[in-house]
Amino acid sequence: MSEVPAPIAQVSATVLANRRVGAYHQITLDAAEIAVAARPGQFVALAVGGSTSSLLLRRSFSIHRTRPETDGSVEIVVADAGPGTHWITALAPQAQVDMLGPLGRGFPLPASPGAAVLIGGGYGSAPMLWLADVLRGNGIEVHHILGAATADRLFGVDLVAPEDGLIVTTDDGSQGQRGRVTDPLTELLHRTGAATIYACGPMPMLAAVTGVAQAHGATAYVAVEEAMACGIGVCMTCVLPVRGGDGITRMTRSCTDGPIFEGGSVRWEAIANGRVAVPSDALGAPAGTR
């Protein structure tokens, strides 16, 4: 009972800007209360369509940038992937949107100094540039790998600081190296001696990054993209099987306990084809779990 979690702000945020960036929309929102409190890796949850909307579930987005010192803004990167995100990407400047934040736990700092590798798959790179600033401020050498299926689905290549390392990969070779983000990772770990990896992107990518990290004795912190309905820990829909410090696997909420997990704690073998099974040894697993 000693732990008192920080309050969550619910604000009616004004849209300051909405810019098309490749396949995505970069949306700037006026939300000073959230901007001052947020840390890299945390996210916001937006309500869709106003107070009488028939789309009830919130859409969650990792925070790309905050500007607490200037205009109090919070920036997110959104892919138009359905009716909810379609409404959000169509928001015009001066429009209002109900926003909750900051939510979840941010990225932890590396346990040891030296270099870190930051990996963003698609718009999973959104929080990585802000994280890079924080790491650099803590004396950490930053190396980015930004990857996507195609060049237009990359985000942030032109935003990487000149002093950071940068490798770009695309599945079709339309920009950077042809292949996956994990292809150059082994060589990069060897070359930089990095012991910490940060990654955000699709689940198969995070599983693969975790595998490479484990093979090199490195720690991977992964930001998961699980479907969330509320963003604040009450709906229990965004769970993943995660092994705790006590060795026990629990169905763990990505929103309140994540969205950052140590990659080695996630039971990746239970996750496949957009479905997550309950491992039979998870706490309270039903008998005969599939």
Add this chain to the structure above:
Amino acid sequence: MTGVDLTADLGRGVLLPNPVLTASGCAANGKELHRVRDIAELGAFVTKSVKREPQSGRGTPRMAETPSGMLNSIGLQGPGIDAFVTHDLPWLAAVGARAVVSIAGASSQEFAEVAQALVQAPDIAAVAAIEVNISCPNVANRGLVFACDPGSSSEVLRLVAAQVPESIPLFAKLSPDVTDIVSIAAAALEGGAHGLTMINTLLGMHIDIDARRPHLFGGTGGLSGPAIRPVAVRAIWQVHAAMLAGRIPRAPIIGVGGVRTGLDALELTLAGASAVQVGTAIFNDPSAPWRVAHELASWLQSHGVNRYRDLVGAAHES
């Protein structure tokens, strides 16, 4: 709200300062929502249904968005009653919340054991009422739900009532997925319920067209949200009408189903609810329970209604 008496009467001497509660399974066990607003300001806080043992719940996907609603298939994920009374209930007591504890079980005996462990808790004074979840469609039991059978409903309430002191009212939470909800209400009251919570979710399903399979990991799920509000109004109306006609004993009804605004809460009240729960609307707006209470009070004030209780079932009078 000045000048308006919002007191809600749950019976057995239990009065709530206002009639707006959270709905079970839509607000976890309080700590999360307390980061948004003070849950002690609510009429009461209804906890997630707790079973005897820890429950992992189901795999994912666990939810699907539907028009003005959603399907959920969580599988009653929870800590089990021992951890609940050790960790969750003391926290609720410490912040001054009035708790309505929702209990569940796979057998009538399990319901009774959960109730027994609960009433022995050191913080039992924080428990305003117990809600007996006999209707959760997520509890896989060959598709059978207690609340779909009068005999099973009565049996669960009888075994739970035997464990619980008279001062704590028992509310049976009913399923709308029945042919005649009045007969289930009668059975629950006959078994020992002091009141009824209506309604739980409706069983539904969503197919993932691209994958050509059920979207939810659990196959079926419970439909909730504003889409089901007319079903809640109808169920409350039918049961309250049966009480007025003397066909079943009079008992307080806690209305739940699709409440998003103060006017929605008012509608359930006029149909016969003595208090109202806000559930799925919390996912859309975590401030919804407080906002609903405020909107309700504003309406009462602007319409010259001094006492909320005077509107309970008022639509039956004309």
